Amino acid sequence: VTPRRLLRSPAGILGVCIIGACLDIGLNCTPGLAAQPDLTGMTARVAPCTACHGKEGRATPSGYFPRIAGKPAGYLRNQLVNFREGRRYYAPMTYLLEHLSDAYLAEIAQHFSELDVPYPPPPSLLASPALRERGQALALEGDAERGIPACAGCHGRALTGAAPYIPGRLGLPPDYLAGQLGAWKNGQRRAAKPDCMAQIAAKLVPEEVAAVSAWMASQAVPDNGRPRPAGTEKLPMRCGSVPESASR
Ligand code: HEC
Ligand code: HEC
Numbered sequence: 001v002t003p004r005r006l007l008r009s010p011a012g013i014l015g016v017c018i019i020g021a022c023l024d025i026g027l028n029c030t031p032g033l034a035a036q037p038d039l040t041g042m043t044a045r046v047a048p049c050t051a052c053h054g055k056e057g058r059a060t061p062s063g064y065f066p067r068i069a070g071k072p073a074g075y076l077r078n079q080l081v082n083f084r085e086g087r088r089y090y091a092p093m094t095y096l097l098e099h100l101s102d103a104y105l106a107e108i109a110q111h112f113s114e115l116d117v118p119y120p121p122p123p124s125l126l127a128s129p130a131l132r133e134r135g136q137a138l139a140l141e142g143d144a145e146r147g148i149p150a151c152a153g154c155h156g157r158a159l160t161g162a163a164p165y166i167p168g169r170l171g172l173p174p175d176y177l178a179g180q181l182g183a184w185k186n187g188q189r190r191a192a193k194p195d196c197m198a199q200i201a202a203k204l205v206p207e208e209v210a211a212v213s214a215w216m217a218s219q220a221v222p223d224n225g226r227p228r229p230a231g232t233e234k235l236p237m238r239c240g241s242v243p244e245s246a247s248r
Contacts, residue, residue, distance in 0.1 A: 135215025192240030
């Protein structure tokens with residue numbers, strides 16, 4: 001089908017837009033069409049994303065690309081804005097997002113948060129039992145003496161996260177998890193202040209980062225990773241990216 005032919009039908013305007021000026025990534029050149037709940041439009045818009053994040057944003061539990069399907073909408077939106085504004089660094093993502101509006105990013109976030117697609121079984125990992133035991137203790141109990149709250153205190157008892165701002169901790173590659181904790185330690189990743197994750201990551205020694213990442217990555221994902229409902233538990237620390245905890 002040639003662009004000229006597509007131009008004749010109203011739906012073809014979108015087609016031409018995708019083939020032509022909007023090739024970059026379904027850019028906002030047809031606001032009228034984008035506003036409709038048009039599956040074809042959203043599928044086209046997120047096609048460049050699935051090249052890295054996998055079909056429907058499900059990724060795989062190995063490698064580095066994080067799964068984005070089913071993560072809470074507010075969390076996803078915050079991350080897209082963070083990449084666009086340089087609070088997180090990954091050049092191809094920043095490039096894709098740099099000219100997109102907050103509203104457009106919120107729609108993409110909403111789309112991925114609503115995908116309820118199955119998780120594969122976790123990979124079998126080489127970490128020693130002792131390392132995984134240390135990881136499990138940090139995740140479920142924390143280390144009160146050193147002021148490290150249990151990860152489960154915020155990420156949920158089942159570690160599947162809390163809507164709408166706290167992501168689950170399971171079903172992600174160990175390298176990605178360790179990479180994020182390392183990025184917070186060295187200031188490469190930042191969230192709204194007070195940045196609770198930066199404070200927590202700063203207290204973890206490298207072996208603990210490896211231990212907790214290996215243990216989390218080796219857990220099966222219960223309840224297909226659904227985050228618990230909003231506001232069901234009080235957080236042990238204030239987090240700027242969770243507005244109700246930040247104002248307490
Ligand atoms: C070239 C590969 C690539 C493309 C294309 C890409 N991403 Fe990413 N994305 C990544 C990588 C790698 C990361 C992790 C970067 C880091 O280390 O923080 C990431 C991180 C993310 C995160 C944060 C995930 C989390 O759990 O915090 C979101 C959300 C996201 N991408 C959404 C998108 C969307 C939406 C698109 C399409 C507009 C897209 N990505 C296109 C590679 C890509
Ligand atoms: C006080 C609450 C709190 C505690 C305790 C906590 N987290 Fe988080 N965590 C958050 C919030 C909020 C975010 C989202 C930050 C953002 O918006 O960038 C997050 C995000 C993360 C991410 C990034 C997820 C992704 O997909 O990129 C990782 C990794 C993480 N936490 C690991 C941990 C580990 C490991 C522990 C325990 C040692 C822990 N967290 C304890 C609140 C918490």
